[in-house]
Amino acid sequence: MFRVSALVGLLFCSSVFAQPALQEKLKAVQADPAAMKAAVEAGRKASFFCANCHGEEGISKTPDVPNLAGQNAAYLLEQIRKFGAGERKDAFMQGLIKVLKDDERLQISAFYASAKVPPSRADAALAQRGKALFDKLCVRCHGEQARGGELFPRLAGQKVPYLQTSITRYRDGTGIRNNQLMSIATSTLKNDDIVAIANYLTQLP
Ligand code: HEC
Ligand code: HEC
Known part of the structure; x- marks a missing residue:
């Protein structure tokens, strides 16, 4: 049973994400509370430099920098891949992302996804x-x-x-x-x- 569902998951992912194996690993981590807790803790540490712009808990400090808190983990991981591959362009982000290892990318995505984002005021x-x-x-x-x-x-x-x-x-x-x-x-x-x-x-x- 497990094998079949893992295979279906992999097939589904490979048609949608450019990095199916890492996305599949993220899913497995999210499904395991202990692994998720460890990933979030590791992600908090690995994102220390990101906090300069994106804030300690993923609430950004400047208007043109996006909040990462509460964002979907799979989406975050895919955007990190896009910056790294030059498919999405931003001078700062592209340079920073290149030095991150796959596991750090996964952990950082898990960390930000688990943080809370408060609503802002609007007209x-x-x-x-x-x-x-x-x-x-x-x-x-x-x-x-x-x-x-x-x-x-x-x-x-x-x-x-x-x-x-x-x-x-x-x-x-x-x-x-x-x-x-x-x-x-x-x-x-x-x-x-x-x-x-x-x-x-x-x-x-
Ligand atoms: C110098 C400031 C700065 C630092 C440091 C920084 N970022 Fe960013 N980040 C930005 C800006 C600006 C954008 C928006 C780029 C754009 O407009 O597309 C962004 C966008 C992103 C996005 C896309 C969010 C979305 O909603 O699509 C992700 C994911 C991200 N950053 C992750 C990181 C990670 C991980 C680190 C640490 C390794 C990091 N950033 C460090 C400025 C920064
Ligand atoms: C058919 C599906 C679809 C529709 C309809 C759609 N979007 Fe999107 N949207 C996407 C996808 C997919 C992405 C991620 C694209 C990427 O990787 O850059 C996205 C990304 C975005 C982002 C970037 C978010 C971030 O964190 O960087 C914004 C903002 C956005 N959409 C706003 C809108 C608005 C406003 C509308 C309606 C006018 C809209 N979208 C309609 C599919 C859609």
Whole structure:
């Protein structure tokens, strides 16, 4: 039984993630409370340098640096891979990530995913307009409460400036970050719409 499900898991992953073995290892760790506890502790130590920008508990200290707290672990691991491979571009991140070993990447992802992210304040009128847009254009992938999943990042509680920048980059196809699903989903958004959506998302618990 175990073998069959492990194989199915591996096949599923290999079609979705570029690093199936490491993603599979992460799943195994998440399924084992003792292993998860050890990974979170190791991740806390391994992320000491990341804390300079992303904060001790994954709540970032600067507006354009994303919160990592509460983000899905599989998504974090995949983004770390993308920075390392140069598929996602950021001068600081690409250099920092390159020196991390696979196990450290896994541990750091487990650590941040297990941290809590508090909702931020937002403009209520903008948030209401943003909710209507989100429910129409984004909810089917990012989920009712924007909490995401393995393939779709959590957006709830994320910083407004980072959300704005990321959404705009996907829409405009700047090459800093590419994703076809996101380009299509954002293609009709005006700049004002993006501000409204960001205000909605940041105040979600
Ligand atoms: C000098 C500041 C800085 C440091 C130090 C730093 N980061 Fe980042 N990180 C950023 C910025 C800025 C971004 C957003 C890049 C962008 O706009 O795409 C980012 C993005 C990320 C993302 C993507 C988050 C998402 O929601 O998609 C991950 C994952 C990440 N960093 C992990 C790390 C890890 C792990 C470390 C430590 C090894 C680290 N960062 C250290 C500035 C930093
Ligand atoms: C068809 C599925 C789909 C739809 C619909 C969709 N997204 Fe996404 N979104 C994704 C995927 C997949 C990613 C991760 C892409 C990557 O790896 O860069 C993503 C990433 C993002 C990110 C980056 C988050 C981070 O932590 O860096 C933001 C912000 C975002 N989406 C906002 C939206 C908004 C706003 C809408 C609606 C206008 C939307 N998405 C609709 C699939 C979708």
